[in-house]
Amino acid sequence: MRRLAHILAALVALCFAQHAAAQYYTWGSDAASLRWETVRTPDVRVIYPDTVRDAARRTLFYIEAVKPSIGYGFRHGPMPIPFVMHPENFRSNGLVMWLPKRVEFLTSPAVDGYSMPWLKQLVAHEYRHAVQYNNLNRGVIKAASWLLGQQGSTIGLLFMPIWAMEGDAVMSETEMSSFGRGLQPRFTLEYRAMGDLAAAGGNIDKWFCGSYRDMVPDHYQLGYQICSYAYTRYGENIWDKVARFSVRNPYLFFTNPVALKKFYGTSVDDLFRATFSDLASWWASLPPQEDSAAPLTPLPERNYTTYRWPLPLGDTAVLALKTDFDRATRFVRIDRRTGAEERIACTGSVSTRPAVGGGRVWWTEYRRSLLFEQRVNSQLCYMDLADGRPRTVAGRRNALYPAVVRDSLLAWVEYRPDGSFAVVRTDAKGCERRTPAPPRSEIHGLAWDDTTDALYVLITDDSGMWPGRVEQTGIRPLRPGAYVTLSDLRAGGGKLYFGSIATGRDEAHCLDLSTGEERRLTTSAYGSFSPAPDGSGATLLTNYTRRGYRVAVQTAQAGPDTVAFARLPRNVVNPPRRRWKVVNLDTVRFTAADSAAQYAKHRARRYRKIPTLVKFHSWMPLAFDPFELVDEHNVNLNVGVTLVSQNLLSNAEGFVSYGWNRSEGSLVRAALRYFGLGVQLDVDGAYGGNQVFYSLMQTDPETGADVYQKRPSPDRYYSVGAAATLPLYFQRGYHTRRLSVSAGWNFSNGMVAKVGELRFDKETGAITNIENIGFRKGLHKLTFGVGWSDAVQAAHRDFVSPWSYTLSANYAFNPADEHFSDLISLYGRVYTPGFFAHNSLSVAAAYQTSIGGYRLPSGETFLSYRSTRLLPRGVDAADIRSDDYTALSVDYQFPLCYPEGGISSVLYFKRIRLNLGGDFAQFRYFGGGRERWRRLWSYGGDVVFDVNVFRQPASATASVKLSVYKPSNGGVWVGAGFGLPF
DSSP states (O other): OHHHHHHHHHHHHHHHHHHHHHHSSOOOOOOTTOOEEEEEOSSEEEEEEGGGHHHHHHHHHHHHHHTTTTTTTSSSOOOOEEEEEEOSBSSOEEEEETTTTEEEEEOSOOTTOOSSOHHHHHHHHHHHHHHHHHHHSOHHHHHHHHHHBHHHHGGGGGGSOHHHHHHHHHHHHHHTSSSOGGGSGGGGHHHHHHOOSTTTOSOTHHHHHOOSSSOOOOHHHHHHHHHHHHHHHHSSOHHHHHHHHHHHOGGGSOHHHHHHHHHHSOOHHHHHHHHHHHHHHHHHHSOOOOOOSEESSOOOSSSOEEEEEEEEETTTEEEEEEEESSSOOEEEEEETTTOOEEEEEEOOOEEEEEEEETTEEEEEEEEEOSSOTTOEEEEEEEEETTTTEEEEOTTOOBEEEEEEETTTEEEEEEEOTTSOEEEEEEOTTSOEEEEEOOTTOEEEEEEEETTTTEEEEEEEETTEEEEEEEETTEEEESSOOBSOOEEEEEEETTEEEEEEOTTSSBEEEEEETTTOOEEEOOOOSSBEEEEEEOSSSOEEEEEEETTEEEEEEEOSOSOOOBOOOOSSOOOOSSOOOOOOOOOOGGGOOOOHHHHHHHHHHSOOEEOOTTTTSOOEEEEEEEEOOHHHHHHHOOOOOEEEEEEEEEOTTSSEEEEEEEEEETTTEEEEEEEEEEOTTSSEEEEEEEEEEEOOEEOOEEEOTTTOOEEEOOOOOOOEEEEEEEEEEEEEEEEETTEEEEEEEEEEEEEEEEEEEOGGGOOBOTTTOOBSOTTTSOEEEEEEEEEEEEEEEEEEOOOTTOSSOSSEEEEEEEEEEOTTOTTSOEEEEEEEEEEEEOSSTTOEEEEEEEEEEEESSOBOTTSOBSSOOOOOTTOOTTOOGGGOOSSSEEEEEEEEEEEEEOOOEEETTTEEEEEEEEEEEEEEEEEEEEETTEEEEEEEEEEEEEEEEEEEETTOOGGGOEEEEEEEEEETTSSOEEEEEEEOOO
16 A cells, blocks of 8 residues: 555656646746836736837737636636737747746747637637636645745646646637637548547547657647537536636545546546547548549558648659658658659758749748747748758848749748738849738738739738738738638649638638639548649649648649638538637727727836846745756755745746754755846855865874864855856757857855875875864865757657767866866767667767876875766766766667556556666776776666656656666666656
């Protein structure tokens, strides 16, 4: 029973750690040049750079519009919470977090969005999370927040599964739109291709936790299907009662199953099977459709593969972007006659689709800026097909949707952090002409048509999505907006080609520019995407199968029916579901009158960085160092209290702690980290405990007794330190390189033996005055370091980058004491592929040595620093010396199996890995009156379990490592550790 309790406690700790990882981390700093403002209402506060003032005002307007109904189905509405807007990150996203509580908006519109403007999507989804958090922060959890601050509130996240939270938020997003995210045919695409999941039987944890073997839709898709089915079946939001019961009865631990059974007579397993049985029945009732396009590429059975954006290369070849579970993203050339393909070049993370012309391929990639995490650009790239070498276009960091004009000129969409879009077109002289998009609209595609010699775009605004023509006076609509998602715009021969959901499925469509007639080009079993004319009358595209997206060619139009214009698409693949009685954000307009009224009612104020640098959000009745816990996994607890701080801009974090223990008495510690300038600045201090002594000892040759240096009465210990680290990121497509330069200083009042006063017996070499040499007060340490790393992109099944290396060099010395030796330390590690797929070979080496300083007559250094980098496993740091220390480590890691099972709903084993390792080290020391070498080694292995607990999603997969090594100093070293997805 005790063993079971220990296992259960470990699972709880792991699950809570995953929640902490998801909700407590530094989001990353924005550029230091931004000037921030804030506008406040009784319920929310919006914090934003002045460059996105209009977007902030719109966001506030939408928040106020949805507030009366955003809590639909829950007893309590949203909690008061600040919204923080980040305008310079192209990786569109939104998050709601504790510690401190806030909503984070990345305001750049999503590239692959649907027919609702991005800010409306964010408000409908993320503000719903504020409702969930408020309903979980009740009862015992509320009491915990009084005792622990916001950290106590995070415990409530254990009582509503992440898949349910995200599913409920997607449902909010869907219900607050005309044809929202959950109704998009692509949202059920993979499930429709998989068949009846309910009839599959067995452990269903795979569908919640993900897989390394098969494609599994994410927890947003899963959660929405279960939540919408449950709402229709029971006529209410089941998570209201489940959350209320759970936070008031946390001692039951497995509260969700108890609450579901108590109130609804069901369980998560029953809901899953009922949901997908209902979906399978609906899909089986639909008229069957076959793919009208002929496939060009076969797909492997056990390696989920995605081809994207096929383009013609002459009459016999096709260019496409390919990725699969085994390899990262790359461009491939496909022979249309044989289906054979060859790799051209690997890419980075592609943001928008490629274009071909003039012997070149153009595309855009996400690239992090040199200094700031929240400045992620969309970089214009190109590649000459003749040499297959990717290159970047200098200065084009805000580019989207490149298009080739007349086979030699270039056009692209430019997005600026203020939220504005423009079409940029170059002429033969290299001059640029910009055509701005309509105010408060988004551009989601760009293409050039050779027949009309014009550029065309897809626009999203409050009216939905619509195609438009780029003219000198602006962008002219080709037809009214509709809440029909359009995607992947191409043009040629007087027609526009795009994906459309107008018929209720994802199909390839074309719009005749001369007649205005829209036609459907394909019929598909599940969906067709990315149509592009090949110049011969056929259309290249991708269609979906259970094994992934394959390249196909449509040689003739699939059906004669013209697609009539409609404001809404047909709802075909979604079964009937009960609707919420909430506001439809598609009907909400932020007019000039609304703007004027809001400015008058809610005045903006300057948000000053320095006064808001420290924000204590949590406290604990224990004294510890949070930085040491997270960075070094070192837990050192004392009785006391700790206050933890992180500011709302996520560029400063710190703590203050007071602790006490019997041996050292009172201990006070404080530290602050600041990231807002690009350089990471650290300051720390400590007071209390016992003063540290660096003293001498020798053995009396006559009596054999140890003789120690006399110590004075110790004072209270104190130390202060400061450090600066400059991390520079160089993202170049397939490679990510990082250069780190650091400097640090620390001073403590440690007492150091005055070794310069030592006297020795000429015959025996013994110290004659060891008891009386005294101490020197104060210990300085100045360190400098430089590091460099290079890693290529990893594939889905890789557990480390297949090709990477890291190098570092550090120098430490005491500038105030010449008797201290300086330390030079070097380190390097390289990862290469192993003998089989997803095997990894790692080789590491380290060297350190002491230079100068005081040496005893034997030649041994007394006052020296040491590095603990690359110790043989099972060997303690006290066992080594820093004189010509050399170490080598070799590891070979490979997957043993993919169990995809375990204890249902409790522990899911996704993958088991085995690492075989060996270490060797040697260093110089002095013994027996002469120089000697000591050699240490160890060998053994690690079993690593990639696991998910309590049906956490794939993004929360953790690792549990069990290690057994045989060191040369005897015995067996056994270790264990957790790897968490911070």
